[in-house]
Amino acid sequence: MVRKYKATELLERVEKLETFKGWKIGIFDIWVRSTEDLYNQFDDKVYTFQCFEDNKRPSFMMVCTGTTNAGAQGLKNFDEYNSKGCAILKADTIVYNSHVFGKHRGKYDAYIQNKSFPYFRDNDKDNLSEEIGVEYNNIIGANCHKAGEHSTQIDGWSLACLVRNQRKQYDAWLVFMNKRPLTVAILKEF
Secondary structure, three states, X not given: OOOOOOHHHHXXXXXXXXXXXXXXXXXXXXXEEOOOOOOOEOOEEEEEXXXXXXXXXXXXXXXXXXXXXXXXXXXXXXXXXXXXXXEEEOOOEEEEEEEEEEEXXXXXXXXXXXXXXXXXXXXXXXXXXXXXXOOEXXXXXXXXXXXXXXOOEOOOXXXXXXXXXXXXXXXXXXXXXXXXXXXXXXXXXX
16 A cells, blocks of 8 residues: 655645646646566555646645556456556656546446546456556546445456546545536656
8 A cells, every 4th residue: 555645745746747838727636556566466555636726836735545557357357458458547647637527437436537648558367556558648537536335455447547546535526526627638657
């Protein structure tokens, strides 16, 4: 499981990203990807911030548990939907206004990928979500959504999506979001 971070640690790390273009008014989800990369387990964290004024650091709002990685379904059975491999979103990247309010697979409220996000296709069928091979950059339906009530295993909940695994945390986040656009950053644990 990812350790606890101070807000300033996360903001300073985001500010060092090549893709960082300043703080803009809006909501930022900063995902931290576990270096442990426990197979098929929710071992990442997402820190939500709100920026009230351009070029001012955002304020911390909440933290949730979840995953930035695909589960067993994606890592082992990707050939059922994409012969190139399972999509793994690129870490140490920020994409501004990457997600907008919508329906995940047309079923329930979520945040839908709205802009291209860089990713790789892991196709070695081991137990790791790896950023290997060719880098792609387009919209692939890597949405921000929920898993079950208290999910511990990723399984098919994520094939590239950013998934919160605690329903109460997800519901509180959705209320806070209030259908506003979302900027997503993914960091490697540091």
